Amino acid sequence: MAKIEWKPGNMLYPLPVVMISCGTKPETHNIITVSWTGTINTDPPMVSISIRKERHSFKLIKEAGEFVINLTTKELAKAADWCGVKSGRDFDKFKEMKLTAAPASKIKTPLIAESPVNIECKITQVIELGTHHMFLAKVVAVNVEERFLDKQTNKFDLRQTDPITYLHGSYYTLGENLGRFGFSVRKKKGKRKDAEKEI
Amino acid sequence: MAKIEWKPGNMLYPLPVVMISCGTKPETHNIITVSWTGTINTDPPMVSISIRKERHSFKLIKEAGEFVINLTTKELAKAADWCGVKSGRDFDKFKEMKLTAAPASKIKTPLIAESPVNIECKITQVIELGTHHMFLAKVVAVNVEERFLDKQTNKFDLRQTDPITYLHGSYYTLGENLGRFGFSVRKKKGKRKDAEKEI
Numbered sequence: 111m112a113k114i115e116w117k118p119g120n121m122l123y124p125l126p127v128v129m130i131s132c133g134t135k136p137e138t139h140n141i142i143t144v145s146w147t148g149t150i151n152t153d154p155p156m157v158s159i160s161i162r163k164e165r166h167s168f169k170l171i172k173e174a175g176e177f178v179i180n181l182t183t184k185e186l187a188k189a190a191d192w193c194g195v196k197s198g199r200d201f202d203k204f205k206e207m208k209l210t211a212a213p214a215s216k217i218k219t220p221l222i223a224e225s226p227v228n229i230e231c232k233i234t235q236v237i238e239l240g241t242h243h244m245f246l247a248k249v250v251a252v253n254v255e256e257r258f259l260d261k262q263t264n265k266f267d268l269r270q271t272d273p274i275t276y277l278h279g280s281y282y283t284l285g286e287n288l289g290r291f292g293f294s295v296r297k298k299k300g301k302r303k304d305a306e307k308e309i
Numbered sequence: 310m311a312k313i314e315w316k317p318g319n320m321l322y323p324l325p326v327v328m329i330s331c332g333t334k335p336e337t338h339n340i341i342t343v344s345w346t347g348t349i350n351t352d353p354p355m356v357s358i359s360i361r362k363e364r365h366s367f368k369l370i371k372e373a374g375e376f377v378i379n380l381t382t383k384e385l386a387k388a389a390d391w392c393g394v395k396s397g398r399d400f401d402k403f404k405e406m407k408l409t410a411a412p413a414s415k416i417k418t419p420l421i422a423e424s425p426v427n428i429e430c431k432i433t434q435v436i437e438l439g440t441h442h443m444f445l446a447k448v449v450a451v452n453v454e455e456r457f458l459d460k461q462t463n464k465f466d467l468r469q470t471d472p473i474t475y476l477h478g479s480y481y482t483l484g485e486n487l488g489r490f491g492f493s494v495r496k497k498k499g500k501r502k503d504a505e506k507e508i
Binding site: 111112113114115116117118119120121122123124125126128145146147148149150151152153154155156157158160162179181184187188189191192194195196210212215221223224227228229235237239240241242244246248249250251252253254255256257259266268269273274275276277278279280281282283284285286287288289290291292293294295 | 388409
């Protein structure tokens with residue numbers, strides 16, 4: 111277990127890789143892919159995204175005070191990568207990637223219809239950190255793709271969407287299921303719910 | 310692509326699952342596992358973690374103004390789960406999970422020696438959000454396990470550590486590598502570095 115000390119850097123991985131849709135009018139609709147995102151509070155449900163102020167989406171998101179987090183999948187990996195590299199100043203990203211802007215439930219920003227989970231967010235705070243501004247936001251609605259709902263249990267099976275993750279510059283699918291939260295202490299059925307309270 | 314609207318909730322996945330080491334004296338050393346964490350800024354490198362104020366680690370981290378993010382792996386999955394369920398009020402988690410508290414480079418909080426990457430963090434801001442407080446922090450040092458450094462390229466191969474991720478209540482290993490950032494536009498060698506600047 112010999113350790114080597116490095117200079118400070120970003121080594122927290124794997125991270126989510128999500129497509130943020132923004133723009134409240136059809137002519138301003140845009141998509142930016144980000145990995146600097148996370149859940150920051152359980153109740154009320156809150157998330158954060160961090161974006162460079164030079165990005166085209168930055169102003170759109172800041173001025174609207176809202177955005178949508180669209181989860182990505184193996185099928186969406188190429189579109190997600192492309193939307194992270196290209197700029198909305200030069201392209202209509204929905205059109206170029208053949209993605210569909212669908213109406214959100216609670217906000218004016220469109221969802222990406224092809225994404226299996228769309229998280230509608232309203233910004234509560236903006237913090238300037240350095241290269242990036244962090245947007246703190248409340249989740250105001252979640253839209254899920256009906257075909258991933260198990261008809262028998264009525265549970266949404268996120269694993270079936272074939273989600274992807276971002277590890278130190280590369281995109282990966284998920285592999286083996288190692289167990290649910292609380293598996294290390296679970297003795298019998300019914301224990302899981304107690305354990306889940308603690309996260 | 311039929312969508313169902315849900316009430317607001319936490320559906321941003323997959324997320325990291327990391328062991329936070331804390332406590333600046335041997336008798337207070339503790340570990341808490343969190344998934345509400347993320348990278349929030351590139352330069353200076355910054356991260357956030359969110360913790361319920363009822364947790365034993367909360368006071369330790371807040372008072373010390375520092376913590377260490379220890380990345381988890383398939384080998385560490387059981388210990389990570391256990392440290393997320395149990396409380397440091399009741400157990401010496403390092404001892405119970407047979408983990409080693411090793412000295413950090415720049416702060417007083419110990420690293421978990423068995424973790425392949427230890428990220429030393431100093432808190433810059435604490436924000437009360439609801440159930441959780443969010444700690445914003447600067448990365449002050451990164452320690453990596455020597456055996457995952459490729460001797461030929463001198464690059465750290467995070468994939469070789471067998472990292473795990475957290476998806477809607479379950480732990481997963483990673484699967485297939487779908488490509489590096491910029492793969493959707495890459496035409497020739499040398500393009501990658503340009504693309505990487507844009508994230």
